[in-house]
Amino acid sequence: MYEPTSPQPQISVPPALAPLLDHNFGPEWTSGLPALTGLHLRRWNLTPTGAPMHGMVALVVPVRRADGSPAVLKMQPVTEETRGEPAALRAWAGDGAVRLLDHAPATGALLLEALDPARTLENEPLDRALTVIGGLLARLTRHRAPEGTRRLGTITRTMVRRCAALAPHLRDPRDRTRLAALASHAREMASEPGDRLLHWDLHYANVLAPLPGTRPEPWVAIDPQPLAGHPGYELLPALHDRWNEAVATGDPLRETRRRFDLLTETAGIDRDRARAWTRVRVLQECVWAIEDGGTALPDVPVAVADALRDRPSRRAKDAPAAPLPSRTVDEGDDHRV
CATH class of the missing domain: 3.30.200.20 (Phosphorylase Kinase; domain 1)
Structure with a gap:
């Protein structure tokens, strides 16, 4: 001792x-x-x-x-x-x-x-921050998850099982329908979860600069909550955070698609699979929100899902604008990422 x-x-x-x-x-x-x-x-x-x-x-x-x-x-x-x-x-x-x-x-x-x-990606220009996160995702997810790492397939199936009990807590029938659709999609995705080593919590504040002279690269990821799964599950924090900047563009859904394209291109992730896994990640946010006492689905994750839903892979500049969700987007949603 x-x-x-x-x-x-x-x-x-x-x-x-x-x-x-x-x-x-x-x-x-x-x-x-x-x-x-x-x-x-x-x-x-x-x-x-x-x-x-x-x-x-x-x-x-x-x-x-x-x-x-x-x-x-x-x-x-x-x-x-x-x-x-x-x-x-x-x-x-x-x-x-x-x-x-x-x-x-x-x-x-x-x-x-x-x-x-004192130096994180929170205050870097957004496109530079997105490019850095995309590059880090490419590096981190080229590693296979070690034995014993939590499995994305298991987490996804657990989320789906919890939805049935949570749906009655939602006031709006449209929210219950949307939750059921997300759960059905997640159930399908759970059979091919992937085996890459995921960070899970790669938002802008979790990327720091090294001390001078200690590393050749300018940015380093911290505070992982590791999973074994598909790299597409990693994108929601960078799409969700700094949402006020998306709103400031006048078309946050179009801006979400632009962010998504930049992230997937930089990270080298298949866009269709990334879009599908991002919707599963949105379900996780919805489950947490309801379990925390919410009676409506969280606006920002739902807006991200709307922006990416059933759209073919293409550059964001070619994508038509989509309407905002009926509820007001709240920067204070507890998204836990």
């Missing part, structure tokens, strides 16, 4: 992270996180070099290793979504993804390569 050998400063859970952890994993996890973080600081002989950061579930502490090199300590619970992250990072071995330096399987703690948290 490891015995701590040197004192470390107490790490506090950021106020914005604490209620998220309480809600998802219970107050006991939240209250024990500072001590657990201190244990790993001592275990790996790390010195904190800045204030802790966080995402939705992870506490991230910038640190300096014993040899003076920078790194980050990532503390997160071991869940179905996070359990596969170390194996995926090892499989990628830095090929488009952050490098894994060490891992504590019992606690889920990860020691990772340090990147620049």
Whole structure:
């Protein structure tokens, strides 16, 4: 058993992270996180070099290793979504993804390569950001998923089974019809899920720049929630996020098709299959929205599905405009990507 050998400063859970952890994993996890973080600081002989950061579930502490090199300590619970992250990072071995330096399987703690948290794709020009994500998808999905990775086919079949119980919660019969159509489509897709190593959560904030002089490439993916499946399942975050910019064009559905074409062309993904798997991903968003108490389907994912539904492969400039859905698009939808 490891015995701590040197004192470390107490790490506090950021106020914005604490209620998220309480809600998802219970107050006991939240209250024990500072001590657990201190244990790993001592275990790996790390010195904190800045204030802790966080995402939705992870506490991230910038640190300096014993040899003076920078790194980050990532503390997160071991869940179905996070359990596969170390194996995926090892499989990628830095090929488009952050490098894994060490891992504590019992606690889920990860020691990772340090990147620049101030530079993400959120503030890059949109077409540049889309091109970067398409390029990263091509690199990440050329790797086959390691044994034991969650399977997209299993997840899809589970979603379909849940829909029957969720449909009555929708107020509008048209939404119930649409949910049934998405579920029927997903049931058909589940038989050919693919075996590529997917990131699953490749949105603009999950792509960071490396520290100067550490890598030749300008952008690196972080925070995967790995799946084994088809690369087309990866596109929805980049289509869904920065939606205000799609609305600002005056025709967000046409803009969605343009984004889709740029992503699939850059990533080298078959457009028809990508369109089909994006609709399955939309179903996942709908299931989550209803399970969170929603009585209507989420507008932005539904708008993405409308933009891509039953359209032949072609450049977006040739595609006719399509009307917006009847409900107002809400930038605040909880899409979890």
